[in-house]
Amino acid sequence: QVQLQQWGAGLLKPSETLSLTCAVSGESFSDYYWNWIRLPPGKGLEWIAEINHSGSTNYNPSLESRGTVSIDTSKNQFSLKLSSVTAADTAVYYCARRGTNRFFDYWGQGTLVTVSS
Amino acid sequence: EIVLTQSPATLSLSPGERATLSCRASQSVSSYLAWYQQKPGQPPRLLIYDASNRATGTPARFSGSWSGTDFTVTISSLEPEDFAVYYCQQRSNWPITFGQGTRLEIK
Helix, strand or coil: CCEEEEEECCEECCCCCEEEEEEEECCCCCCCEEEEEEECCCCCCEEEEEEECCCCEEECHHHCCCEEEEEECCCCEEEEEECCCCHHHCEEEEEEEECCCCCEEEECCCEEEEECC | CCCEEEECCEEEECCCCCEEEEEEECCCCCCCEEEEEECCCCCCEEEEECCCEECCCCCCCEEEEEECCEEEEEECCCCHHHCCEEEEEECCCCCCEECCCEEEEEC
8 A cells, every 4th residue: 555654844934945755655666756736725736846766857837946856766755845935835735646547646644834924 | 837627616415416517628638637536634535537537446426527628527426425625637738737626515
């Protein structure tokens, strides 16, 4: 059974850097893309970025180059850093696997990140 | 960017009734569209992929269909556990995008 366990700081001040990590267990880390998705309060889901085991990445242009995803295959972990956060980055952040059907079939439990001065 | 417009924003029905949720894409996404169900405090759950294929564990009362850029998920007879928020998502073009969601609430 695939499990994604995520963690990271939940309260940030404007201009700080958001940092989240997701650990994958129960499945090969290869052959999939590993993603970050967020749910702002009162809004819909927003895809942020993805990375595969070889380090190939895709980003949502809406991040305006503030985001960086990285991977540590030795630990079966991947991470998200989002710089210069503002209140608009307040959201529940999820890590997720894009499976063989190329949709998001396994998700982390979510981390609420609040940006407030 | 492909915009997915879901309707209605809120749907109020009773258990046992039939629910029809819609998602319209701003341009062709072929059949590369999925539906997710999200309950409070939980991550989304994949229900339907490639427009009409049920994901593992999705009950048979859920079905997906499409015509052109219009996609529909139908719940044939609502169970109490079906009341949640539903999102559509396309993977045809970058960036991956989601609809804004339909809230299915108990009438």
